[in-house]
């Protein structure tokens with residue numbers, strides 16, 4: 001075990017301010033009966049985690065792992081190991097997958113324990129959505145091959161959203177669009193959607209990706225967009241085609257250009273992300289379909305009712321495995337260890353210095 005527990009905290013009103021704070025030694029952390037202490041092994045970090053911080057107050061992301069007043073701990077997806085246990089059903093040494101803070105350790109309170117999972121109902125986390133409170137218990141000795149072990153936290157939470165958007169668009173006959181425009185085409189969630197749409201080729205719309213000039217070559221190399229353009233090329237698109245836009249960038253100027261170019265021919269405008277989190281928000285009263293937020297849990301709930309939980313998991317699992325097999329060639333994983341490496345990746349991602357071909361896996 002490390003000498004002291006450590007938390008990476010960010011200033012909720014100025015995300016450029018971030019620092020590490022030290023807590024007690026892991027052996028000194030107070031545990032009530034029924035609780036466990038886990039040591040966080042590694043987690044993925046992408047623009048999505050920055051969005052958790054940007055939207056922390058609005059969407060309640062700060063509630064998961066509280067910090068001192070005015071500061072917050074950003075949630076991340078990753079792995080941890082149980083290092084102390086006062087829970088009869090959870091042994092020390094067990095490996096977990098789920099939603100953790102950017103910290104070295106976390107106190108958890110497992111409830112509804114099964115051989116494969118439990119719910120963490122520690123204090124305020126009792127009130128939060130089970131999607132984020134459910135932890136997988138991994139069988140020891142059956143660790144996935146290392147690439148998949150890293151791809152799971154890096155891509156699978158994002159791909160679940162990509163899968164649900166693709167399914168929701170198809171469920172609505174693509175709103176009659178013959179082309180789909182994806183903004184922030186190099187983002188993992190964006191190219192996850194492009195991959196899912198590309199599997200429909202003959203029935204689905206053409207898939208066009210808009211990205212930064214420096215990311216065009218990477219997006220083209222993926223082979224799942226029909227064409228790839230820079231953000232300043234919107235005026236060259238065929239405005240006579242009925243078009244839908246899915247926005248992972250959140251750049252109001254870009255979105256406004258899309259709406260003005262297509263006018264009433266823009267039949268659907270779906271807001272998913274804020275990868276360009278510091279860009280201006282879109283003006284009100286844009287021509288074409290009114291922009292609205294995509295809420296993934298709504299489509300998941302609908303499909304679970306229609307397909308059953310097992311049917312939903314089977315379809316998502318098949319789609320995820322097909323995507324992961326391709327994405328393993330698209331993304332090279334970079335591992336960073338220690339507080340300085342984590343601080344650096346945080347600052348660079350916040351500043352938009354992101355190489356889309358790299359996936360960051362970080363260990364405290």
Ligand SMILES: NC(=O)c1ccc[n+]([C@@H]2O[C@H](COP(=O)([O-])OP(=O)(O)OC[C@H]3O[C@@H](n4cnc5c(N)ncnc54)[C@H](OP(=O)(O)O)[C@@H]3O)[C@@H](O)[C@H]2O)c1
Pocket residue numbers: 046047048049051052157158161183184185186187188189190210211212215248249272273274275276277294296349350351352353354355356
């Ligand atoms: N609502 C949901 O349920 C949900 C679920 C998953 C993801 N999302 C959102 O989707 C977005 C993408 O997340 P991700 O983790 O997939 O992203 P990512 O893979 O880390 O993508 C990063 C991309 O963002 C763009 N970018 C970031 N900062 C920039 C800046 N300052 N200036 C210019 N471009 C910048 C670049 O793409 P381009 O050059 O192509 O623009 C970059 O390749 C996030 O906002 C995330 O929260 C939402």
